[in-house]
Amino acid sequence: MDERKSDRLATLVFWIFGALTILVLGFIVVQILVRGIATAFKPSFFLGKPEAIKAGGGVLPMIISTLYLVALTMVISLPLSVGAAVYLSEFAKDGLIVKFIRFSLDSLATLPSIVFGLFGMTLFCIYLRWGYCLIAGALTLSILNLPVFLRSTEEALKLVPITYREASMSLGASRWTTTRKVVIPSAMPGIITATILPIGRIMGESAAIIYTTGLFIRNIPLSPVDTAAPLAGYIWYAQSEAMVPDYKSVVDGGAALLLVMVLVVFLLARYLGKRFQNKSHAGK
C-alpha cells in the first residue's frame, strides 16, 4: 500500500472512532433529555416538594441539597487540595514522605466510590454519631475527590514556568512570597478550571452519598448537619425504592435536570477559566 492510501485509511479509521464516541455520548444525552425535559421544567416538579406515596411530587429540596453539598464540598476540599498541591509542587523536597503521599493518593484514586460511602458512613454517621447529614456527605466527597483535585491543581502549578519562580527569587522574594505573588496568580486559570470540572462529578456522585447524606427528605435542608437528599441519590432511590406511582417520570425528570445542571457548571467553568486567563495576560 502506498503512503497516501495508508494515510487516508488511517484518517478514516480514526474518524470512525471519533464519530462513535460522539455518537454514544449524543445518544445518551438525547435519550435523557427527550424522556425527561418535559417533566424537568414543570414548575411543580423543580419547585415542588417530593411525595412519599402519591404521584406529582417535586424535587426542589433535592436540587438545594445538591447545590448545598457541592458548596460544602468545595469549601472543604479547595483549601485542602490547593494547600497540599502547593506543598507538593513548591516546597516538598523529593524524598520518602513525598513518595508516600503520592502512593497514598494514587491508591485513593483507584478505590470505587462505594468504598468511600461506606467509610464515610462508618466514621461520620455511626462512629461520630452525626447520622445522615450534609457535612458527612461533603467530607466523604472531599476525600473521594482529593486525589483528582490535588493532581489537577498540581498540574496547574507545574505549568507555571520555572523562570517565573527564578525571577521572583532572584529579586529577593522568599519561596512563600514567590508562591503567593507569582505562582498561584499565574496558575489561577488552571486551578479554577481544575477545581470546577470535578463539580460535575460531585453532582452526579451517588454511591458515596447514599449512606452518608440521606436519600429522602421533604423539607429544604438548612444547616450542614441536616439530613439531605442530593438529586443523584434521589434518582437512584426513586428508581429502586420509592413507592410513588409516577416514579418513572420523577427519575426521567431528575436525570434531565441533573444533566442540565452539570452542563451549566461546565460552561461556567470554561467561561471563568477564560476570563481569568485574559485578565492575567492583560496585566492589572
Add this chain to the structure above:
Amino acid sequence: MMEKKIAIDSLNMNYGSFRAIEDVTLDILSRHITALIGPSGCGKSTLIRCLNRMNDLIDGVRVEGRVLLDGDNIYEPTYDAITLRRRVGMVFQRPNPFPKSIYENVAYGPKLTGMRGKDELDYIVEESLKKAALWDEVKTNLRESGLNLSGGQQQRLCIARVIAVQPEVILFDEPCSAIDPVATQLIEDLMAELKKNYTIVIVTHNMQQAARISDYTAFMLVERQGEPGRMIEYGDTNAMFTNPKDERTERYITGRFG
C-alpha cells in the same frame, strides 16, 4: 578604583555526587564587566548562579570554598540569601517578565521590601525603566502586560526590574541568546552604561560579545568528559583576545575546537 567586589576563592560545586566546577578562584572588580566564556557545559552558568546562590533552589547542591561579597562569605550559614539576592540581581537567558503589567513587573521588587507609597513607586518605576533604556517605548502603556512586549523589550524590562531593587551587582546569564541582533546591540550598549554604577558579570556563549563589552574575561573548560569545569585563564579582555596566554584558550577562541 580597582576594588574587588566579589572574590571567588577555591570554589567547588557539586550536584549530588557529580562535581560541576572545581577550584575556581577569581576576583570580580567593582564597576567593571567580567565575562565568563567557554564551551557548553563548562560550568559558566553554574558559576554565575553561585554568586547569588540561585543554585540553592536545586536539591542536592553542595558548595565548597568561599565567595566573598565585599569581604563577607555568602556561603556562611548565617548569611541571608534573600538579602544577598537583593544586592546581587540577575537577568536570565530567556526574558522572563511576570504575567503582570509592565508597571507591576518593575514594582515587584520594591514592593517586596515594603515600599507602598504610590509616588515613591511611580518614581522608582520610571527611573528604573529609564536606566534600562525602555521608558520612551513603554511610558504610555505601563498598564499593559509585560508579555506583550517584543523579546528585546522584555529583556530590558527584566533589567529594569532588577535595577528597581537597587542591587550592587547584576549577573547576566546569556542575556542575548534568545533575542535578535539589533536588540542585542541595544542591550550591549546598555551594559556599557550600567557598568558606571554596577558591577556586572556576564555569561555568554558569544565570544565576540565578550570581546566587545567586557573588561575582563574568564575562560572555563571541561577538559575531559566527566571532569568538572575549571578556570583556564582569566585576564584583561583585550589581551585575552589578541594574545591569550594559555594554548587551550587560544584553541577555543579561534574555533579550533568547539
Add this chain to the structure above:
Amino acid sequence: MNVRKTFHQNLEDLYLELLKMAGATVEDVEKTRKAFDELDAETAQEIIEFDDVLDDFTIRIEENGIELLATQAPVAIDLRNIIVIMRITQHLERVGDLCVNISKAIKSISGKRILPYVKEDLSEMFSRSERMLLRAIEAFKKRDISMAEGLTTMDDAVDRINRKFLTGYDRESEEEIELAIRVVMISRFIERIADHAVDIGEQVQYLVTGKFAD
C-alpha cells in the same frame, strides 16, 4: 573539532599566497643584483615591468585579508596572523618598488664605469640584503623569533657599508658627480631593502609574542 574550517582554510590560502609573493620578491631582488652587476639596461626594464605582478599580489592579499577581518571577526593567533600577513605584504611591495628604483638608476648609468671597490661594496650589500630577506621570510614561516632577532645585527653591517659611499669621487667632474649620486642612491635603496627585512622580522616577533618590538 575545528568549528571554523572554512575560515581556517581561507586563512591558509592567504598565507600560501603571501609565500608565493615572498618567493617572487626574492627572485626580483636577485635579478636586480644581476642587472646591477652587469649594468644591464634590458634586465632592468624587465624588473620595472615585473612590479605589476607584485602589486597584484599586494592588492589580492590585502583585499582577502580585509574581507576575513570584516566577516570572520578573527581573534588571537588568527587575528595576529592576518594582521602580520597584510603588513609583510606591504613590506614586500615596498621591496619591489625599491627594485624598480634601482633598475631605473641602472638604466641611467648603464655603460658608465663604476669604481671597482664601489661595485664590490654594492654587490656585497646586495647579497647581504638578499640573505636578510630570505632569513626574514624563513623566520616567518617557522615562527622563529631568534632567527628574526638576528636580522638587526645583519642590518648593522649593511648600514656600515652604506655610509662609505659619500667619499671617494672626484667632485670637480659633473659627470662623476651625477654617477656618484646614482651610486649613493642605489646604495640607499639596497639599504632600505635590508630595513624591510628587519621590519618583517619584527612582524614575526609580534606574531609569536603578541607584543610589538620597540
